[in-house]
Amino acid sequence: MKINNPELEKIAVKPEQYPQNNLSEIALAGRSNVGKSSLINSLVNRKNLARTSSKPGKTRTVNFYNIDDKFRLVDLPGYGYAAVSKSEKDKWAETIETYLSVRENLREVVLLVDIRHEPSEQDLMMYNWILDMGFSGYVIATKLDKIGKSRLQQHIKAVATKLGIEDRKKIIYYSSETKENRDYIYKFIENTILNY
Numbered sequence: 001m002k003i004n005n006p007e008l009e010k011i012a013v014k015p016e017q018y019p020q021n022n023l024s025e026i027a028l029a030g031r032s033n034v035g036k037s038s039l040i041n042s043l044v045n046r047k048n049l050a051r052t053s054s055k056p057g058k059t060r061t062v063n064f065y066n067i068d069d070k071f072r073l074v075d076l077p078g079y080g081y082a083a084v085s086k087s088e089k090d091k092w093a094e095t096i097e098t099y100l101s102v103r104e105n106l107r108e109v110v111l112l113v114d115i116r117h118e119p120s121e122q123d124l125m126m127y128n129w130i131l132d133m134g135f136s137g138y139v140i141a142t143k144l145d146k147i148g149k150s151r152l153q154q155h156i157k158a159v160a161t162k163l164g165i166e167d168r169k170k171i172i173y174y175s176s177e178t179k180e181n182r183d184y185i186y187k188f189i190e191n192t193i194l195n196y
Contacts, residue, residue: 001186006044009066013095019064021105024193025072028140029096029126030112032078035142035176039112040065040073042176043185050075062099071193074099074106079122100133108135108192111163115141115155115173119162127163137170138188139163144175 010019028036037050044067063075076096100109109130113119119127131137141159144152152173160168172188174181 001190003044004068006046006049006065006067008049008063009072010064011061012064013061015098015102018062018099018103019066019072021103023066023070023072023105024107025064025074025103025105026107026189026192027074027076027100027103027109028112029076029109029130030078031114031120031123034078034112034114036075036078036112038176039140039142039174040075042179043073043182060095062095071189076100079126100129108138109133111139113139113141113159113163114143115159116143116146118158124163137165139165139171140185141171141173142176144173144180145177 010017012018028039030036040050041047044065049065050063060077062077065073065075067073076099079093079096100106111123111127111130113123127137127139139159141156147155156168156171156173159165159171165171172181172184174185
């Protein structure tokens with residue numbers, strides 16, 4: 001997959017702010033600081049298209065990235081950041097839920113987890129919701145470069161066990177630094193878009 005002209009098309013909180021329903025969308029869900037922005041930048045070969053932050057909880061909006069007018073990657077607000085008030089967390093949850101519930105051109109929701117840690121209860125809730133809504137249940141395990149190769153299978157097993165994933169091919173381990181498995185993610189995106 002060759003990407004020439006990715007752009008941040010819209011930043012939204014409410015459905016009336018979303019872009020037109022004219023392109024298929026793949027949404028990325030996950031905890032704050034799991035690396036959604038880094039993943040987007042790495043996939044589109046841009047350093048700062050999606051803003052990364054050392055402070056978790058920075059993305060509070062639904063960010064729509066238009067990829068060559070072919071499809072969109074949608075960055076959802078991260079959840080699970082402790083240093084945020086309950087009312088703020090509730091607002092984020094509502095923003096995420098609204099997008100996931102009403103968006104007609106949403107084709108897939110991919111859960112991102114940090115490969116170094118066992119998925120949280122919130123990750124499990126999000127994953128079960130993804131399955132309940134009829135999506136395929138793919139997971140991208142980020143920050144691969146932070147663990148040794150010898151421990152990879154142990155970490156994949158922990159992710160699979162916590163989320164109840166039987167088919168481990170649905171867990172794509174990835175490093176935004178080395179771009180390992182980027183072609184696999186491209187293929188997954190192409191298959192998702194082409195199947196509609």
